Amino acid sequence: MTLTLYYSTICPYAQRARLAVREAGIDVDEVGIDLRNKPEWYTRDINPAGKVPALKLDDGEILVESLVIAQYILEKHDASSRLIPEDPLTRARIRLWIERLGSFIPSIYGVIKAEEGGEQQARDNFLAAARQLNTELERVSGEGPYIFGDQFTLADIVSAPHLVSLETLERYNGFTIPDTREYARLNALRKTLRERPSVQQILPSYDEMVASYERLRARYAAAK
Numbered sequence: 001m002t003l004t005l006y007y008s009t010i011c012p013y014a015q016r017a018r019l020a021v022r023e024a025g026i027d028v029d030e031v032g033i034d035l036r037n038k039p040e041w042y043t044r045d046i047n048p049a050g051k052v053p054a055l056k057l058d059d060g061e062i063l064v065e066s067l068v069i070a071q072y073i074l075e076k077h078d079a080s081s082r083l084i085p086e087d088p089l090t091r092a093r094i095r096l097w098i099e100r101l102g103s104f105i106p107s108i109y110g111v112i113k114a115e116e117g118g119e120q121q122a123r124d125n126f127l128a129a130a131r132q133l134n135t136e137l138e139r140v141s142g143e144g145p146y147i148f149g150d151q152f153t154l155a156d157i158v159s160a161p162h163l164v165s166l167e168t169l170e171r172y173n174g175f176t177i178p179d180t181r182e183y184a185r186l187n188a189l190r191k192t193l194r195e196r197p198s199v200q201q202i203l204p205s206y207d208e209m210v211a212s213y214e215r216l217r218a219r220y221a222a223a224k
């Protein structure tokens with residue numbers, strides 16, 4: 001069976017799919033797509049929306065959307081059901097966490113895209129969202145170290161790219177998420193995820209990330 005995963009190193013959504021592949025322990029062909037110079041065949045033949053990730057199955061069917069792809073890979077290839085436990089309540093909790101993460105992610109892009117004069121407001125919004133996520137983490141994970149205690153799951157795979165990228169965001173923007181109780185579980189989780197071998201394998205370099213932030217800012221400014 002040959003699966004082909006189309007990705008870009010800097011894309012956190014593609015990183016979710018790459019993590020799922022590594023955590024499931026399967027081999028896929030990984031094809032890097034240069035988003036600055038996207039090949040015409042990609043939009044024509046693979047994903048009309050032009051976005052990564054996309055996963056081509058051996059019969060030619062193509063899946064898109066990082067969550068769909070990660071779930072498919074784990075449901076099909078994680079025989080131990082370790083990463084998506086079978087218990088319906090655990091699954092419901094994982095889905096709820098992913099919803100919560102979805103509300104947090106825009107605050108990250110808010111900081112990246114903040115214009116002159118709006119930086120403080122964007123950081124305040126981000127920190128408020130981070131505190132909420134920390135509270136949610138305290139609720140679901142106890143002592144951790146992962147989102148659902150000692151079990152690494154789909155929730156961690158989906159969260160790791162954005163949470164680990166906060167390190168880059170802090171450096172790029174010259175601010176730090178405070179090392180205080182309000183952020184303690186979130187900061188500990190970031191560290192734990194950062195050390196996971198699968199995450200280490202797919203981490204983009206700081207320079208790559210900065211270049212992608214600059215492009216995002218330019219695109220945002222041009223769209224105004």
Ligand SMILES: N[C@@H](CCC(=O)N[C@@H](CS)C(=O)NCC(=O)O)C(=O)O
Nearest residue numbers: 011012013035050051052053065066
């Ligand atoms: N909701 C999608 C989002 C994917 C996405 O936004 N990918 C971005 C890169 S991070 C992309 O491919 N953008 C197309 C472009 O930049 O041309 C998912 O979860 O897979």
